[in-house]
Amino acid sequence: MLQAVSELTPDHKAVILLREVEGLSYEEISQVMQCSKGTVMSRLHYARKKLQNKLRDYL
């Protein structure tokens, strides 16, 4: 799992950790990463898709 997370891009890694581990809302993540809320949603969507594809056998 950690290996799969580490292979994400820095933006995707940051947004997935802030959301899944720290439990921040989209608004809070957008403030932390200084981006729009739509960008947060997009990055989170793609990060999840990548992780699900890599960990298909484990989930």
Place this chain on the structure above:
Amino acid sequence: MSDPVAGCSSDPTTLITCREIEGVLPLFFDGELDVQQTRAVALHIGRCRTCEGELDKLGKLQEAISSAVRERTSQTLTGSIWEDVKKRLPPPRRTLAERIGDWWDGLSPRALYPVPVVAAAVVGFLVAVALLRHPERRGVETAAASAAAAASAPHESPVRVEEIESSSAIALLRDADILALWIDEENPAGMSTPVSAAVSDLASEDLVAEPVAEGVE
């Protein structure tokens, strides 16, 4: 934010499709939808096994990431980092009671056997010291005090008397007295003869001249 389910507010169960749910399912999972949208998605998921399975995947992914990261964080903190920090921390100060407790716990039961004996000896010593320092509290003198008083009166010692009697000066004086008495008996008139005067002078000179020299022999 785009609102893919906005148009189904009047009858969400009939207008929302699985394709539309796919776009808002992460938002539903993260609690980013409003109450009406959340209700519409929840109604659809309750009837659609496929969308419910997608929601479960999101939940499992979140649980897996969270647990893996927290486990790694815990290992890191309790592992090398915390060990390094502990090495640099000063040892915690222990209170006197804790140190006494450690000392007591460290004693073996065998080491505790002499404790009553030592305690009794200490108490006895203290009592003896108190009695010696304050003899009037006992009402009578102790044997030690009596012995000390006897030692402070040397004129009554028989050893001392014998030493005095054995000295040559006394012996010489006794001989001189006997000789003078014999002379007086031979001369009852009390006249002083040259012999008696010489003997008396000799005796007095010997007494003054060498009272100790013959005593050493």
